[in-house]
Amino acid sequence: MSAREGGSEGAVVQSRSQEPQAIELPWTTVEHYLGRGLGASYRLSAVDDPLVSYEIADGGRGIALHVELTGRHHAPRSPLSAVRVDNILHAGRRMVRLTTPESELLRDFHDLALAVADRIVVEGRDLARAFDETVHGWSALLGRTRGLSxxxxxxxxxxxxxxxxxxxxxxxxxxxxxxxxxxxxxxxxxxxxxxxxxxxxxxxxxxxxxxxxxxxxxxxxxxxxxxxxxxxxxxxxxxxxxxxxxxxxxxxxxxxxxxxxxxxxxxxxxxxxxxxxxxxxxxxxxxxxxxxxxxxxxxxxxxxxxxxxxxxxxxxxxxxVTELPPAAETRPIDLSDLRLP
Incomplete structure (x- = not known):
């Protein structure tokens, strides 16, 4: 699997002759690009299939899942305020873009996006069904603790x-x-x-x-x-x-x-x-x-x-408290240039 930097086309992950395999894109790879403000594109679908791609925006501005719509397929409606579904045109293709406006939830959205892509690429679902099944499955787990928030x-x-x-x-x-x-x-x-x-x-x-x-x-x-x-x-x-x-x-x-x-x-x-x-x-x-x-x-x-x-x-x-002026008086502890341990 390879990626582009600066907007070029990503490499194909699976060829037509290959049996579909579970999609793997480690978060550490995505975080590498986000941390450096670099864009990247990973094609997840086979070369002859409708395009499914994972997109990392330039400048570290976020991630998205792009899914090409064919025939009478349509974009799903998102019941989640933290997941946006938009219709877009990309290189002349009718596409759906899944994103999250919540920057703090990028890691969790990454998992959800790959789960949707896996249902499309590996299991042959259309986007609407893949999205609904993923959201339903995750919703069933909401009451179960996953450690610290x-x-x-x-x-x-x-x-x-x-x-x-x-x-x-x-x-x-x-x-x-x-x-x-x-x-x-x-x-x-x-x-x-x-x-x-x-x-x-x-x-x-x-x-x-x-x-x-x-x-x-x-x-x-x-x-x-x-x-x-x-x-x-x-x-x-x-x-x-x-x-x-x-x-x-x-x-x-x-x-x-x-x-x-x-x-x-x-x-x-x-x-x-x-x-x-x-x-x-x-x-x-x-x-x-x-x-x-x-x-x-x-x-x-x-x-x-x-x-x-x-x-x-x-x-x-x-x-x-954005843009509020810092306290002028002497502070009980100096936190300037604080670093993580």
């Missing part, structure tokens, strides 16, 4: 980066003492004189999900700081969550076995599972934006009307 995996990446930075300045014993989020505390880190909440996103904008009215509320007598981290897909130069965990564990063990044991307990409390599938690589997009919580848009228990006090809980909302 993407939001939580990115969040753990960010917390580990801050933990290692703190350990570099204060030692692992103090750093582990400060990491109180896994123990069920409201905020991620309890520093000497302030609390710190970490949020990590793979989106272009610094848009983060806040869980509960207390997550951005100060504890009595302590200031609360908020750090917005942005990561991007790093290709071979990025770090998987497993690699970050290993680097943190090795660094803690270098100080003392007791520190590594304590770190392992906290990692277990976050839901980290070393056997979980782990092939997404990330790298920081830029330095974190650090704010005082009182200077950013937020909801706290004091914002509820008196009649709602004690009667509303479980509040979840999204806050966008």
């Amino acid at each position: 993407l939001e939580r995996r990115l969040g753990l990446h960010g917390e580990l980066a801050v933990l290692v930075r703190l350990a570099e300045s204060s030692g692992w014993r103090a750093a582990i003492d400060a990491w109180v989020g896994p123990a069920g505390e409201e905020h991620d880190f309890a520093l000497e004189s302030a609390d710190l909440e970490i949020k990590t996103t793979a989106s272009e904008r610094r848009r983060h999900t806040v869980h509960g009215l207390g997550q951005l509320a100060e504890s009595p007598g302590r200031s609360l700081w908020f750090a917005s981290l942005r990561v991007t897909r790093g290709g071979t130069g990025g770090r998987t969550l497993g690699e970050s965990v290993k680097a943190a564990r090795d660094a803690a063990a270098a100080e003392s076995i007791a520190s590594r044991v304590r770190l392992d307990r906290l990692l277990s409390a976050t839901g980290w599972d070393p056997d979980q599938s782990d092939d997404e690589r990330w790298t920081p997009r830029d330095s974190p934006l650090v704010l005082r919580a009182v200077d950013m848009p937020r909801l706290t228990p004091g914002d509820l009307p008196a009649a709602a006090q004690g009667r509303i809980d479980g509040v979840t909302y999204r806050v966008d």
